[in-house]
Amino acid sequence: MKVFKRIAWIGLSVLVWTIFVGLGFINGFLLRGITSSDTSEAFIEVSTEEIENEVEGSLAMVLIEDGEVSQDFFYSIDQPVNGNTVFPVASVSKWVTSFGIMKLVEQGKVDLDKPIDDYLTRWHLPESDFDNRKVTVRRLLSHSAGLVDDLGYEGFARGEKVQTIEESLTKASDSPYAEGVARVGVEPDTEYLYSGAGYTILQLLIEEISGQSFQDYMTEAVFEPLRMNNSTFVLADKPNLQLAQLYKEDGTLTEPRTFTALAAASLFTSTADLSKFLIANLTDNPVLRRETILQMSKPETFINKIGVYGLGPHLYSQNDAQSNIIGHDGSGGTIVINTAARVNIKSNNGIIALTMGNPSVASEIADEWLFWEAGIADFVVMQRNIPFLIKLLVVGYLVILAVSISIIRKVKSES
Known part of the structure; x- marks a missing residue:
């Protein structure tokens, strides 16, 4: 009986320790950040220590503290990059586009909850098994409109015919791995479905309402007021920009792509300009009122009751009441791009982290920043901590074993 009790005690101790470490992993209280220092200098130093082994192209990185740029870091294997070097930022384009849409909302020209088809004349949603009138501007901004295109635009190489917006919405030819048709395939406002076509529809909306090209409207409504002088959705309009070298998967240099889906994927910008955009989200600015930005930052779409998307920005706080972290990441298709702004x-x-030549390091650095800033652990942080937690488990088991042996010997000696 005594032997059984001792085995049961050891087993219970092991179980309790395992559960404790498991909860510490899931809830984050046992996870370690990449640095224990709270200075931006330390974060930059640690997060970029291995950059030469990970980035085969270039990296531009900026930290903002108290609403101002505090630190920056630039790296390149070939042509140098700096704060004014322009990178294609892929889906970060969507967040910037949302400023243009919400400007029209502030002006009373667009109603967030009006059916999108009521605004359009050049193209309409195809018939579906669902009520297309539930596809509103709000739901397009928040990826809850039920669109099942799964786009993913890759753009067009030099010499290829570039589709019109209407042609792209009917069937995008620069999306080889998705259906590429802008159609409603799920009941609107029932689930989060990331949609590139949704933002192409919003691009068309901007052109229909403003009477301008999307590029001209965004330049006048967003870039010029925020003094984002090195930003454009159409690279040909600003041929003198200092463009970062672009890389294919095999590491060879390539040329920038041309997009029909400007709003979803075609922004070219620099860390200096993108810093101005991030800072504009922190206060009243020449484009949007503070109350509008706060509205955009509230959850509109959820996964398992966790808010994941607002009216333009992705939400990263995972319902944490102590923070409100918004932003967007981007990645490339034929060009190896990874960008993150939060x-x-x-x-x-x-x-802000912008990389050419690596498909994931910008998002990984931003995930590390998320934990460093607010204690919110994403996959990258959890994965990095696995060896430490395994070591913690083993040490705990050894301590339990040592204590158990000590107790058993003491009991035996006393008897």
């Missing part, structure tokens, strides 16, 4: 509108701190 800002905490409660603390006024943010990060």
